[in-house]
Amino acid sequence: MGLFQSIFGKIRLGKPTAGFWTTLDGYTPTFTSWGGELYESEIVRAVVNATATHISKLRVTVQGSANPKLQTRLRQGPNEWQTWGQFLYRLSTILDMQNTAFIVPVLNEFGETTGMFPVLPSGCEVVQYGGAPWLRYTFRTGQKAxxxxxxxxxxxxxxxxxxxxxxxxxxxxxxxxxxxxxxxxISEAVKNGATFRFAAKMNNFSSDADLAKERQRFSKENLQGEGGGVLLFPSTYTDIKQLESKPYVVPTEEMQRIRTSVFDYFGMNEEVLQNKAYGDAWSAFYEGRIEAFSVQFSDVATKMLFTERERAAGSLLMATANRLQYMSTNEKINYAKEMGDRGFVMIDEIREVFNLPPLPGEMGKRLPIRGEYYLIGTDGSVVKKGEETKNGTQDH
Structure with a gap:
């Protein structure tokens, strides 16, 4: 079975009759980009790719106890055709290009959800069927679902x-x-820069036909040769002048302003686009673009996959990222010293910042605390690490 049939082939609607469909949303969206070729623009594609690339690195986790079979499948990937990285990259690209991205469930022969897939319809409308709202997609191939x-x-x-x-x-x-x-x-400037044009006054021609023949002869002998050479002007030409074409090119400041407009529209900046951002610059981009996508995707996917009761019991799908990995080395060291020494983060969490694997077993699940720190109890008692407590046990 093809991909389309695998996703939509098992849905049965019966035979619609006249007046069967009822449009619920009167607004008809137009899923067309600028000139139909927005993604063909070099700067737009670079911006969309940079965002989608970082989003594809989000880590998708499933929590809770609902539908364990589905959770097992989702931990392996969103569907049998894509990895989570590929899924998120495509979803981000569709969202930037269409401003609307659809995620549909992948169903088995029993109608149970086994995964999800991002689709790119050329049009979509909300209709009513059997007293419930449905999404009706139209694809570029003419297929409908x-x-x-x-x-x-x-x-x-x-x-x-x-x-x-x-x-x-x-x-x-x-x-x-x-x-x-x-x-x-720019293209015309390059072409004109490789072209030589001259203007000259021609003497002793009595008719337009003679003038045309001389022009053809001169072009053939001087401009169509394969071996190069020099231009030879006989005495019939006077007042010979070379014509210099100076095409208008947008100034550098204006070019940067155009790029900035694209960056502003998509929430991008030069540092991220050229992979120069880290530390605070990366954190700003993460909070403005990546985190917003992550929160919306997590909410949408959770609502799509789990019932209201399952969500209330704590079942959810979440996309997260460790933005601390984009700190400089000195910033990472300071983070480990200041946060790790005080017991705010576990050993494995510190190792993750340095792109190190977790320690085996439960070793990395401990909280490191420096010995000169004191623990103040609710009763006002003060205990130092390593000292005997009142009940005879030792605080570690």
């Missing part, structure tokens, strides 16, 4: 007019037109 809205996940950006879907990217059109014009200007 529908599934209960309660079983799907919807992530959005720039949500305004629609109650369910995000807006399109038309707000970026003026900037993209400037980017396109600038690229064309």
């Amino acid at each position: 529908a599934i209960e809205m309660s079983r799907c996940g919807i992530m959005t950006k720039f949500q305004y007019k629609s109650d369910i879907f995000g807006e399109n990217n038309r707000a970026l059109t003026p900037t993209m037109e400037l980017v396109n014009l600038q690229n064309q200007g």
Whole structure:
């Protein structure tokens, strides 16, 4: 079975009759990007790729006791075709390009959810079937599919007019037109820079036909040779002048302003795009872009996969990242000294910051505390590490 049939092939809707579908959301989204080629822009693709690459490094964990079979599958990956990194990368790319990303369940022959998959429809609408809202997708191949809205996940950006879907990217059109014009200007400048043009006054020609023949002869003998050489101007030409083309190119400051507009729209900066960000710069990017995606995806996936009762009992799916790994080496050392010595983090958590594996067994689950620190009890008693306590045991 193909991917489409594996996901949507088991859903049965029966034969719809006239007036069977009822549109619930009057807003019809347009899932088209700028000129249909927003992702074909070099700067846009670089920005979207940088964001998706960092998002693909999120660690997806499942917690709780509900549906252990599903949890086991999800720990291995979102579906049988993708890893979690591939799933998150594609989901992030779709969300940036469409401002709406759909996650649909992968079902087995019994209609049970065994995973999830990000889909890219060319259009989607909310309809009513059997008294419940459904999402009806239309794909670029012309195929259509529908599934209960309660079983799907919807992530959005720039949500305004629609109650369910995000807006399109038309707000970026003026900037993209400037980017396109600038690229064309650079291309024309390169072409004109390799072209030599001359203007000259021609004498002793009595007719337009003679003038045309002479122009063709001159071009053939001087401009179409394969061996190179020099241009030979006979005495019939006077006032010979070379024409220099000076195409307009957007100044560097204006080019940077265009790039900044793209960065502002997608929440990106130059340091992250060129893999130069660490420490506070990385933390700012994480909190502004990665964490926002992580929180929304975690909420959407949890609601999609678990019932209200299961969520209340603590079952959830969460995407997290250790942003401390992007600190400089000195910052990591200071973090380990200040936080580890006071017992705020475990040994394995400190090792993770340095990209080290956890210690075997329970060794890494302990909290290291320096010996000169004192523990003040609720009754006001003071105990130093290594000293005997009142009950004869030793505090470690």
